[in-house]
Amino acid sequence: MSNEKPDENESEEDWMKYANAGFGQTDYSLWDENSAVEQPKEDVEEDSSLDSPDQLGTHMEEIPRAPSPAGHKHLVRMGTCDHCIGRLGGKKRFEQSIEQSGTEIRSLVIERDSHLVTAREEEPLCPFCENLYEESELLADIIYDSISPYELSRLQLGARIPKDQMEEEEEMRKRHGAGGSDALKSGLVNAIAQHLNKRLEGVKLVNDKPQILALIDVLTLTVELDIRAHYLYGRYIKLERGIPQTRWPCRACKGRGCERCDQTGLQYKKSVQDLIGNPLLEIFQSKEHAFHGMGREDIDVRCMGRGRPFVIEMKEPMIRSVDVIEAMETINKAADGSIEITGLRDSNRSEVVRVKDTPAEKSYTIRFRLLPLSEAELAVLTAPVDLTHIDVQERGGKGKKQSSKRKRRGDKKNDHTKPLPSVIDIPEGPDEATLMAMKKPELVAMAEELKLSKAGTKPVLIERILAAGPPAPTYLDLPENDSILETIANLAGVKLAQRTPERVAHRRADLIRRRTVFETSKPVIDTMGDGVREIEFTLRCESGTYVKETVHGDGGRTQPSLSSLIKAKCDVLWLDVGDIHAD
Ligand SMILES: [Zn+2]
Ligand SMILES: [Zn+2]
Numbered sequence: 001m002s003n004e005k006p007d008e009n010e011s012e013e014d015w016m017k018y019a020n021a022g023f024g025q026t027d028y029s030l031w032d033e034n035s036a037v038e039q040p041k042e043d044v045e046e047d048s049s050l051d052s053p054d055q056l057g058t059h060m061e062e063i064p065r066a067p068s069p070a071g072h073k074h075l076v077r078m079g080t081c082d083h084c085i086g087r088l089g090g091k092k093r094f095e096q097s098i099e100q101s102g103t104e105i106r107s108l109v110i111e112r113d114s115h116l117v118t119a120r121e122e123e124p125l126c127p128f129c130e131n132l133y134e135e136s137e138l139l140a141d142i143i144y145d146s147i148s149p150y151e152l153s154r155l156q157l158g159a160r161i162p163k164d165q166m167e168e169e170e171e172m173r174k175r176h177g178a179g180g181s182d183a184l185k186s187g188l189v190n191a192i193a194q195h196l197n198k199r200l201e202g203v204k205l206v207n208d209k210p211q212i213l214a215l216i217d218v219l220t221l222t223v224e225l226d227i228r229a230h231y232l233y234g235r236y237i238k239l240e241r242g243i244p245q246t247r248w249p250c251r252a253c254k255g256r257g258c259e260r261c262d263q264t265g266l267q268y269k270k271s272v273q274d275l276i277g278n279p280l281l282e283i284f285q286s287k288e289h290a291f292h293g294m295g296r297e298d299i300d301v302r303c304m305g306r307g308r309p310f311v312i313e314m315k316e317p318m319i320r321s322v323d324v325i326e327a328m329e330t331i332n333k334a335a336d337g338s339i340e341i342t343g344l345r346d347s348n349r350s351e352v353v354r355v356k357d358t359p360a361e362k363s364y365t366i367r368f369r370l371l372p373l374s375e376a377e378l379a380v381l382t383a384p385v386d387l388t389h390i391d392v393q394e395r396g397g398k399g400k401k402q403s404s405k406r407k408r409r410g411d412k413k414n415d416h417t418k419p420l421p422s423v424i425d426i427p428e429g430p431d432e433a434t435l436m437a438m439k440k441p442e443l444v445a446m447a448e449e450l451k452l453s454k455a456g457t458k459p460v461l462i463e464r465i466l467a468a469g470p471p472a473p474t475y476l477d478l479p480e481n482d483s484i485l486e487t488i489a490n491l492a493g494v495k496l497a498q499r500t501p502e503r504v505a506h507r508r509a510d511l512i513r514r515r516t517v518f519e520t521s522k523p524v525i526d527t528m529g530d531g532v533r534e535i536e537f538t539l540r541c542e543s544g545t546y547v548k549e550t551v552h553g554d555g556g557r558t559q560p561s562l563s564s565l566i567k568a569k570c571d572v573l574w575l576d577v578g579d580i581h582a583d
Helices: 010-019 035-051 070-075 081-090 098-112 114-122 132-147 163-178 184-199 272-284 324-335 349-357 375-381 400-402 432-437 441-450 458-468 481-490 547-554 562-566
Strands: 154-160 212-217 222-227 228-236 288-293 301-316 338-349 361-371 495-499 512-527 533-543 569-581
Touching: 010 222, 070 081, 070 098, 070 114, 070 163, 070 338, 081 098, 081 132, 081 184, 098 114, 098 184, 114 324, 132 184, 132 222, 154 184, 154 481, 163 184, 228 272, 228 324, 228 349, 272 288, 272 301, 272 338, 288 349, 301 338, 301 349, 324 338, 361 547, 375 562, 432 458, 441 458, 481 512, 481 533, 481 562, 495 547, 533 547, 533 569, 547 569
Parallel strands: 154 212, 301 569
Antiparallel strands: 212 222, 228 301, 228 338, 288 301, 361 533, 361 569, 495 512, 512 533
8 A cells, every 4th residue: 555645746747758758758659649740851852862863873763752653663662561551552442351451452553554463472561550550459459368356447559669660760751651641659549449349348438537548568478567546535524533534554564564563564553644545445346545635634633614625546456437425435444433425436646646736724623721820931932933044954754745746835945944053951959849749868969969968868869959959940821711711812813833752754855934823712721639730722724824833833943832831841741633624
């Protein structure tokens, strides 16, 4: 199963390699369109050369091209096969196949020059296709057999022909063939398509967006199938914490399977990707899936509301026409309340791009405990952040997409500022209550560390340590409920400066970004049994805002924070995604 990380730049190239091919790329050219355009120019040159007496008598130029009778005669004399005579003869009528046209031209030539009846025996290798077209029925059979396990309605054919063979044929075609004749490759593909069309039912041969691309290798006479994925769009809500969005390979064994992960190869047993994708593997008879979400929530964050849009990609499916409503019910039943999906429907490759590139505003609900904050901790939370320096050491390797492709509002150059160190070291010693709770040997060790006398009773030691050690922290008074509610209300409209949190620093560039809190609502303050207050509220903020950090301040890396504004420690209990304002 592919585990797609959000920063991984999935290349368009894979998808486009064959779909686009043929127009310009020599090696993978499926259709050669150039010949038709270049032909008239050739004609003019040749005509002028015939007018010039100097050119007369020099080799090939004397022989006129098809569709002149002399041109046809020459094609036959060269040992050209019927298919190539038809392709290059320029006489094909609508109701005829290319081969029929070739047979007709040959018999007209033989009527006039009966000795040419044995031309093919004398020259058994067609100089244009090297008898490749004789294999077209065989190749059609191979394709027919290889695609038969797959349900499909759109098939594209392609061929790999050695470059030198194509170039030689092109040169001869321009010298002897009628203007606008099919090139070697498109001629072969057309011939195979004709055989296939007779046998395939409900399958359209296309030049674009196929479900399967059958690529013929003419050297080995084999066919390689490129089976395109089937895409489904939907929304998921995540009702259980502790589930990552995409599968995480086990850290110990990197997915190979070990004792730590119960041989599953997974760091977490469940993922949103697997809960949705695994039931679909059987339904689509597919080998694996890839998951693309419109952003992602943290593992411990639920996702509520209308749910998060996603596209799941079923790779190499044998089945494509699926009752999506039934599939959705199967997924929801198997997930057993961990997640739930809605609005499942067929989708396509371009929707993946849309889903991944849509920056979405989101609503969150967050709950935290209110604890006392010391003066030293407040100093850290409010330490000045330098927003004037442009960050010059942007990390090249990390956060790839962020620097180039995924520009968000607020990621303007001026905002890539170099953060100041956020840790301010203010020494704080233990207070009397802490020391009272300690055992005597611990106090003796502490006295020793402070280079004090170790003699005396416990109270004596405590007094000595308090007098000599760094000052005990001074805690700030906890705010009143009214003041908390007012501060939460005033958070709406505040533009935050957020330095990349430590917890994501390993996969994101260390930058300061500006993000706006748009709205705050529904604050609730509960006083718990132990007298500690728990506060819950909902906030809507700009895409890319680190929400927990907005509340607890992340050691001064997010400023301002609710914690720094109410001058109390905000110990975050949980966070839920409420709604994603997109689509
Ligand atoms: Zn031929
Ligand atoms: Zn493992």
